[in-house]
Amino acid sequence: MEPERATITGKVLKRRIAPGSKSDRVGAVLKDGAGRLYALRRAGGNAFRDAMVDGLVGKTITGAGIISGGSFIMDDWTVESAASNGQMTKARPKPRL
Secondary structure, eight states: OOOEEEEEEEEEEEEEESTTSTTOEEEEEEEETTSOEEEEEETTSOSSOOHHHHTTTTOEEEEEEEEETTEEEEEEEEEEEEOTTSOEEEEOOOOOO
16 A cells, blocks of 8 residues: 555554554554554654654644554654644744754
C-alpha cells in the first residue's frame, strides 16, 4: 500500500505498540477524532525512541505527514493550547538541537 499524505488532529498518548511482535514497545500514539490510533513518528527521527515526539505526550496536536500502515510519520506539527478566553491557539514547538 502506498503511503498517503494527511493532516491529522488528535491527542498524543503513551500506549503499547505492536504487541507480540519484534517491534513490541511502549511509545507515542496519536488518537484522532474518530478514535483511530497511529504509532506516532517524526520524519528523520528514531522510530523506537524520539525525545521530541515523547515531549508531545498529553498534548493535542495537528500534524502533517504520511500514513504508512499503522504509523503516522509527521514532517510538521503544531501544538494546540487553550487560551485564557477558552479559544484554541496554535503554537509551533521549537526543535531541540
